[in-house]
Amino acid sequence: MFDDFFTRALVAGIGVALTAGPLGCFVVWRRMAYFGDTMAHSALLGVALSLFFQVNLLVSVFCVAVVVSLLLLMLQRRQSLSADALLGILSHSALAIGLVLVAFMSWVRIDLVAFLFGDILAVTRADIALIWGGGVLVIAAIIALWRPLIASTVSEDIAEAEGMKPARARLLFMLLMALVIAIAMKVVGIMLITALLIIPAATARRFSSSPEVMAVAASLIGAVAVVGGLFGSLTYDTPSGPSIVVAALLLFIVSLIPVAGKNTAERAGNTGVR
């Protein structure tokens, strides 16, 4: 059962899930789900450009995601349209331009479905090295900038006034998002990256008493979803990316089931004494 390709898939998937956990928490806390989606969709444009200019796929996807997020920040500053509408425009335009470019390049044959929905079962050893190397880099950066990131998520103004440099934290966060999208693309696919960011984080919320606990829990829940999804994919012969997301969703639904006494215990610190 543990064929070599399946072990590789597991190792790669768990690596992506562990990396995505803390980042996903920030996406949820900062209400950037749609923003993450936009960056992820722009990855297809990155794929097309990589094929056209024959540059490294990872580098191309990373650069396009960074450019799109900077463009978004610039447009938001002009305040001509709501952030929501801007995201919608950028998100789908980037995806559409990517698809059109790929269609134009009749000389290359690419498996579009693999890019859109992931092809975790075709993960190579080089991919694993990239995922774990990139993952360690992302986690190290998040730990180093944890306090400024949390402070600016709670209040940009307080962070700025008290020397936490929130602008730097925001920029770094965007670079990390772009990096995670680039390394996660192969595993879950462009369309489903945001799901792997958000669903484990949302699931972790219920069991977490602090931001730190929630970040770790999101990583672990994501890893469980990857393992469950991949086994499901192998057993029922379903595509791996969507299977992982379905597994994550099941965990999320389980986390919603009320546990007796939980809510009353939560409020005791607040109301009990007054």
Next chain:
Amino acid sequence: MLMTKGAAALPDESQLVSLDNAGIRRDGRWLVRGVDFSIRRGEVVTLIGPNGAGKSTTAKLAIGVLRPDEGSVTRMHGLRIGYVPQKLAIDWTMPLSVRRLMRLTGSLDDAELRAALEATGIPHLVDAEVRHLSGGEFQRALLARAIARKPDLMVLDEPVQGVDFAGESALYDLIRSIRNSTGCGILMISHDLHMVMAGTDTVICLNGHICCRGTPEVVGQSADYLKLFGGNSRSLAVYSHHHDHTHLPDGRVLHGDGSITDRCHPGDGHHHENEDHSSHDHHLHHHGTHSHLAPATGREDDRV
């Protein structure tokens, strides 16, 4: 630190922050302009004025959250700021206890953490989740956080909003006692003039620019102030702010005599006399001489 100018630019080393003709412009409109004041160690400066007068904007200019489009803002090198913003929306998906909030921008040992929460009257809420706090409790937590930082300058944007009346006067007493014990400077924004007048060294009345300023005694006797806040009543007449000039949408100023100028100068002849009542050349010896107008009753029910 964000410095508009080098630290050497502060003429007086007891000055924590100094605004020099500072203005900020958004969408072609000046939010505030020509703002000119400084805060020294141990000094309490209070900004008053109607809604939209630019009080919060001015406070953000002073602490570097906003950068001036005109003029300059200079902060002491390494200035440690404790900031209580006017609005703070924490997404409920972030699990944040009061204990964790206290350590938001710096580490803090348990004794200091507890002492600050005790000072603001909420030691029992140390493990409560921030999203479950009432408005008043949340303000107390934010104030405790700013105090625990042991800042050089505390900037408090309506620090007692949502706090019950009895708690209000206790918190103002606390803010005064922190100033007296630590010698930090305090920049405060408040609608509650009663409290402001009792505990402030300098009152600055703002309405897109500085209308009048001075010690509470001087401002309290000025025609502008009486027009603003009316006699000695506690009513907050601040919303019916009458001025001898109107600020046009493009930032120009329409004066009572019908003339229009680009700017609003105390000495341009369009204003009432005595606009600029006093500069802040008063010092620490002022402190403790103010009478406390705050009622001393009803503080017990705030303790648990």
